[in-house]
Amino acid sequence: MTQLTPSRFKQSDVVRNQWHAEPEYGTPMEALLKPEYWAHVSAKLRRGDRIYALAEDNLYHAGLLVIEAGRLFAKVVKIPGECFEIESTQILNIDLPEGYDVKYRGLKKNWCVLRGTDVLKDGLSKTEAEAWVIDHLKLKKKAAA
Numbered sequence: 001m002t003q004l005t006p007s008r009f010k011q012s013d014v015v016r017n018q019w020h021a022e023p024e025y026g027t028p029m030e031a032l033l034k035p036e037y038w039a040h041v042s043a044k045l046r047r048g049d050r051i052y053a054l055a056e057d058n059l060y061h062a063g064l065l066v067i068e069a070g071r072l073f074a075k076v077v078k079i080p081g082e083c084f085e086i087e088s089t090q091i092l093n094i095d096l097p098e099g100y101d102v103k104y105r106g107l108k109k110n111w112c113v114l115r116g117t118d119v120l121k122d123g124l125s126k127t128e129a130e131a132w133v134i135d136h137l138k139l140k141k142k143a144a145a
Contacts, residue, residue, distance in 0.1 A: 016048040025056045025104050029083065032062055038074035045069035051076060057104045057111070058125060060085045097137065102129040 019041075023032065031037050032053055038045065045051075049066040063082025068075040096102065101114045105122065111129040112122040113136070121132050 016046070016050065017044075019045070019049060019051045021051050021053040023053055023055050025106075027055065029053075029055075029060045029062055029085075032064060033076060033078070035073035035075050038069075038076070039072040042069050042072055042074045045074045050079070052082075056107060058086055096130075096133060100133055102126065102133065 021032075021041075045066050046069055047066055049069075051062075051064040051066065053060075053062040053064060055061070061082075061084060063079035064076040065079050066074055066076050099115050103112055103114060104110070104126070105112045105119075109119075109122040111124045111126045113120045113124070113129050113132055120136070121129065124132060
């Protein structure tokens with residue numbers, strides 16, 4: 001066995017960067033593993049860089065390691081234990097009554113509760129929006145009784 005030489009031992013911030021990526025709403029985690037996904041930022045990436053991706057709609061977080069980067073591509077792999085869906089087990093996925101909808105409306109409004117085109121509530125997670133609909137309907141039912 002050989003010993004590690006000083007030239008192969010460096011501070012990590014000298015040889016790698018850490019990046020934050022915010023994939024657009026609707027981008028599945030699997031898309032991040034495609035080399036062409038990184039085409040517009042690949043010039044900034046180098047082997048060994050870490051990317052922490054938090055989906056715009058907060059539905060997943062992915063820790064990624066760059067294993068190769070070149071012109072208009074980057075090959076990344078998931079870092080074990082650092083990739084997970086944040087709300088997938090909590091989302092209620094209820095059948096909403098006709099006229100009601102829960103939609104993602106961007107970073108500022110997040111998930112919104114809609115009735116037709118009217119925004120009833122915004123700034124929620126998907127779980128909170130679905131729960132709000134349930135509570136709202138219970139209150140309406142009590143008020144009608």
